[in-house]
Amino acid sequence: MKYFFPVLALTLGLLAGSASVQAEEGHGSELMSSGASVRDQASLQRGARLYFNYCVGCHSLKYMRYSRMAKDLGLTENEVMQNLNFTGAKFDGPVISHMPPALATKWFGKAPPDLSLEVSAKGADWVYTYLNTFYLDPHSPVGWNNLTLPNAAMPFPLWELQGMQTAVMKPGSAHQVEKLELSQPGRLTPAQYQQATRDLTSFLQYVSEPAALQRHRYGVWVLLFLAFFTLLAYMLKKEYWKDVH
Secondary structure (H helix, E strand, O other): OOOHHHHHHHHHHHHHHHHHHHHHHHOOOOOOOOOOOOOOHHHHHHHHHHHHHHOOOOOOEEEEEHHHHHHHHOOOHHHHHHHOOOOOOOOOOEEOOOOOHHHHHHHHOOOOOOOOOHHHHHOHHHHHHHHHOEEEOOOOOOOEEEOOOOOOOOOOOOHHHHEEEEEEEOOOOOOOEEEEEEEEEOOOOHHHHHHHHHHHHHHHHHHHOOHHHHHHHHHHHHHHHHHHHHHHHHHHHHHHHOOOO
16 A cells, blocks of 8 residues: 555656647647547558558658558558559568658758657547648748647648648737638548548558457457356356255
């Protein structure tokens, strides 16, 4: 018991620290609900296509292999190698960006992070909100800024899909953003773009924990086994106690 309160205090401290980091990253901005799901294979396939067309040039997925992705997403080796592998990697190799780290640091100030565990680290809603809150900022070195991660060094890779958003400042403030407005439409409607970013978030959620697909399938059988075992245990209990008065 004497160790309980110190451990509790440490746990609460870590939780508070985590919450403060998230609040600092998002500057208090409210996160959108992503609706991401790893159970929708068609969504995962669309998300993979978006990732390899718009993200892999800078961001690696070093814990994901092309062969594992093909198996989980219901794709053939030919489909993956022809449509998703743009770096010349082997089918059983990891997804590594071909951007040299030295050049990335020179262009963006630091090398783009690996995104294998991005959803695990920040959550699906954070990633989804981040992808939906880019806006034009002439004062930024890359020409873009983001409400969820202010002063991000990353240019907006999906601008041609969403279009260009501009920030509307709060009355009497030159720095506080009240809302974002779509000043120039992109190739997709707002609803279509939200679905696209939902697909991309779902894919990154899958990448963060590929075993979740198997875990969901196994979970059904585990629940069935527990139900059967409970019934068997109940019947055994009745048999043992039937002569006890």
